[in-house]
Amino acid sequence: EPEVTQTPSHQVTQMGQEVILRCVPISNHLYFYWYRQILGQKVEFLVSFYNNEISEKSEIFDDQFSVERPDGSNFTLKIRSTKLEDSAMYFCASKLGLAGGQETQYFGPGTRLLVL
């Protein structure tokens, strides 16, 4: 069964450093998402991406964040200058996108980011 993959599974970084989180969505999917979950809190939407551009972003997704689809398979989230409060689990998700809003979003296993 096709699945969303993410690398790395864990990332430890120093405050102020740049990190890039990588995702490979399911191959024929058209919509891509990043969510994050701070430990003990709910899953929160960050950004969605369709047709090679950002479709929607939350207030969390400020100028320190960017997303890119550099080739036909990868979807990346970059945090330019990490803060302590960026420590969280980051989930990538993708959706086929043919039938409007009812379709399932499939989540990757997540990258656990720890900012020291």
Place this chain on the structure above:
Amino acid sequence: RKEVEQDPGPFNVPEGATVAFNCTYSNSASQSFFWYRQDCRKEPKLLMSVYSSGNEDGRFTAQLNRASQYISLLIRDSKLSDSATYLCVVADHGGATNKLIFGTGTLLAVQP
């Protein structure tokens, strides 16, 4: 009012018990509803979509009450493997890509 609200639990039940989770949502225009399951430190996984007519999948039954903006999940004959956090999720059709709005989750612990 929170967009999606759930009782955080924990619900501690013996094996074989029936347990029900409830959820309310604030946006009356919402159209798509889901229950996801999340194991500790893992990704959310779709358990079932929730339809207006109610739907059942084995031991799991989901109900939607649009008038009350209320969603429920019933688990019958609980198994140890059902222990997880159950996330009530609403798709936001107001945006371009139907982002998901998650509740905080309800923790279920099934005891032997």
